[in-house]
Amino acid sequence: MSVVELKHSLCKGDFNLDVDTRIPATGVTGLFGESGSGKTTLLRCIAGLETSTGGASLPVHRRRIGYVFQEPQLFAHLSVRKNIEFGMRRNPDAPDTLEKVSELLEVNKLLGRSTVGLSGGEAQRISIARVLCQSPQLILMDEPLSALDERRRNEVLPYLDRLHAEWSVPIIYVSHNIDEICRLSDHLVVLDQGKVVAEGELHEVLSRIDLPQLGGRNAGAVLDATQARYDSEFDLTLFEFSGGEIWVPGHHDATSARLRISASDISLSRDRAESSTILNILPVTIEATATESGSTELVRLSLGENSLVARITRRSLQHLELQVGDKVYAQIKSVTVRR
Amino acid sequence: MMDFGPLWLSLQLAFVTTVVLIILGAPLAWWLSQSRSRLQPVVQAIVAMPIVLPPTVLGFYLLIVLGPNGAIGGWWVRLTGDALTFSFTGLVIASCIYSLPFAVQPMQNAFESLSRKNLEAAWTLGASKLDAFFSVAVPLSVRGFVSAIVLAFAHTLGEFGVVLMVGGNIPGETRVVSIAIYDHVETLDYAAAHQLSLTLILFAFITLFSMFIINRRWQSR
Numbered sequence: 001m002s003v004v005e006l007k008h009s010l011c012k013g014d015f016n017l018d019v020d021t022r023i024p025a026t027g028v029t030g031l032f033g034e035s036g037s038g039k040t041t042l043l044r045c046i047a048g049l050e051t052s053t054g055g056a057s058l059p060v061h062r063r064r065i066g067y068v069f070q071e072p073q074l075f076a077h078l079s080v081r082k083n084i085e086f087g088m089r090r091n092p093d094a095p096d097t098l099e100k101v102s103e104l105l106e107v108n109k110l111l112g113r114s115t116v117g118l119s120g121g122e123a124q125r126i127s128i129a130r131v132l133c134q135s136p137q138l139i140l141m142d143e144p145l146s147a148l149d150e151r152r153r154n155e156v157l158p159y160l161d162r163l164h165a166e167w168s169v170p171i172i173y174v175s176h177n178i179d180e181i182c183r184l185s186d187h188l189v190v191l192d193q194g195k196v197v198a199e200g201e202l203h204e205v206l207s208r209i210d211l212p213q214l215g216g217r218n219a220g221a222v223l224d225a226t227q228a229r230y231d232s233e234f235d236l237t238l239f240e241f242s243g244g245e246i247w248v249p250g251h252h253d254a255t256s257a258r259l260r261i262s263a264s265d266i267s268l269s270r271d272r273a274e275s276s277t278i279l280n281i282l283p284v285t286i287e288a289t290a291t292e293s294g295s296t297e298l299v300r301l302s303l304g305e306n307s308l309v310a311r312i313t314r315r316s317l318q319h320l321e322l323q324v325g326d327k328v329y330a331q332i333k334s335v336t337v338r339r
Numbered sequence: 340m341m342d343f344g345p346l347w348l349s350l351q352l353a354f355v356t357t358v359v360l361i362i363l364g365a366p367l368a369w370w371l372s373q374s375r376s377r378l379q380p381v382v383q384a385i386v387a388m389p390i391v392l393p394p395t396v397l398g399f400y401l402l403i404v405l406g407p408n409g410a411i412g413g414w415w416v417r418l419t420g421d422a423l424t425f426s427f428t429g430l431v432i433a434s435c436i437y438s439l440p441f442a443v444q445p446m447q448n449a450f451e452s453l454s455r456k457n458l459e460a461a462w463t464l465g466a467s468k469l470d471a472f473f474s475v476a477v478p479l480s481v482r483g484f485v486s487a488i489v490l491a492f493a494h495t496l497g498e499f500g501v502v503l504m505v506g507g508n509i510p511g512e513t514r515v516v517s518i519a520i521y522d523h524v525e526t527l528d529y530a531a532a533h534q535l536s537l538t539l540i541l542f543a544f545i546t547l548f549s550m551f552i553i554n555r556r557w558q559s560r
Binding site: 047049059060061062063064065066067069071073075076077086087090091127130131134 | 454456457459460461462463464465466467468470471474475478479481
């Protein structure tokens with residue numbers, strides 16, 4: 001598989017960026033980290049907006065790297081169409097994808113308009129269309145949804161899903177929002193204080209329990225599952241995956257789905273609770289444990305080829321004498337469908 | 340019959356000066372707006388000096404520098420055989436320096452209010468820095484350019500002291516309208532002074548009025 005090499009170091013005041021890693025040249029790579037971890041700085045180095053040692057010396061405008069900013073950065077003196085054509089015109093070998101792109105992002109109806117009076121979501125879709133039309137070899141997205149409110153964000157997310165499914169250009173997607181990362185990425189790079197602390201396939205990295213960056217609210221695994229059936233009587237959908245099946249409230253059309261199970265939504269029990277209100281109880285094997293804080297412990301569980309992460313108290317771990325290799329039951333309180 | 344010569348000469352001078360100032364002033368304004376160099380405040384101060392200095396001070400040193408024995412004037416004489424002082428070309432050079440801040444500052448203000456990210460977006464979309472300057476920075480700064488043009492033009496039209504020092508009073512060459520008015524008053528020809536003065540007042544009002552109207556249109560857009 002071909003890869004994109006990311007090798008950048010830079011020193012800015014007391015902040016040091018030192019990254020040397022490779023990411024797959026297909027799909028979406030999530031770049032996750034707290035604010036101040038250097039995510040944006042790394043993106044700016046890749047784009048050439050920041051001078052780093054180790055990076056290519058090509059000037060910004062010759063790199064053919066698309067950049068989607070937090071704010072759409074549309075040019076106010078140009079119409080929507082002219083905005084989208086801006087990059088296409090400047091890359092002589094860029095094919096005319098205007099029509100295809102405006103269809104994908106549903107901006108056809110906006111083409112004739114001026115950029116004044118667009119909603120935040122529309123403007124951001126146009127800025128993404130503009131980047132696609134320049135036919136870049138790599139697209140960088142710097143928290144493209146963070147400037148939008150919840151409603152607008154949910155309006156734009158499906159377009160990013162479509163982009164992911166239908167476009168073959170590799171994307172690096174920066175976010176400090178683990179839910180967006182879970183939904184969109186295939187690959188994950190975790191950044192902390194300018195350094196890569198974890199990197200790999202999304203499911204693998206998310207099932208790691210030794211990373212403080214993936215602790216707390218961010219702890220939890222994802223499962224890629226296929227829809228098995230819908231129970232109309234109780235309005236529940238059954239999803240199957242390697243190692244088990246899981247009920248999710250509501251009706252879900254998609255044949256495949258990515259399920260996110262937060263670590264705090266799983267509890268463990270030695271025996272199968274027969275009279276429990278919990279719908280999903282899965283037999284799992286304890287693979288590893290790691291102390292998260294004075295009172296809590298993260299436990300990695302395996303089922304089939306998948307992993308789950310659970311948070312339990314340290315007291316429960318001792319009390320139940322849970323050991324690596326033990327077969328236990330995971331009681332899952334809540335599951336969210338991420339895509 | 341009104342003597343249109345000085346008025347026409349003033350308009351020519353103001354036009355040429357404005358064109359030169361926009362062409363040379365825009366890159367200077369851009370540099371001033373973007374530079375983080377230690378030289379920036381120095382250049383900024385030099386550009387602003389004509390606002391503070393009496394025109395006679397400026398005119399005095401321009402007379403020396405542009406004169407046949409001066410650094411620029413001497414070179415010009417060797418090059419063309421003509422003197423710069425008391426010539427139209429000399430007036431243009433003097434006017435450009437005198438009106439420089441009035442052209443540079445509005446453009447600089449406009450450039451400074453551009454968002455850096457907007458320019459970065461243009462670069463990442465494949466525009467070179469020069470391309471982005473012309474295709475993004477300049478069109479987004481139209482108002483600054485309009486102000487610069489109007490102010491540079493009007494200010495050149497109204498100059499007196501510098502012209503008197505550098506240009507003198509040669510009809511058709513350096514006898515601009517302000518000099519002509521002064522001359523008419525000196526010779527007690529108040530009727531002629533009135534004609535030129537009232538024309539200038541009217542012109543100044545119409546110019547500034549149109550500028551404010553245009554600005555208001557833009558604001559409401």
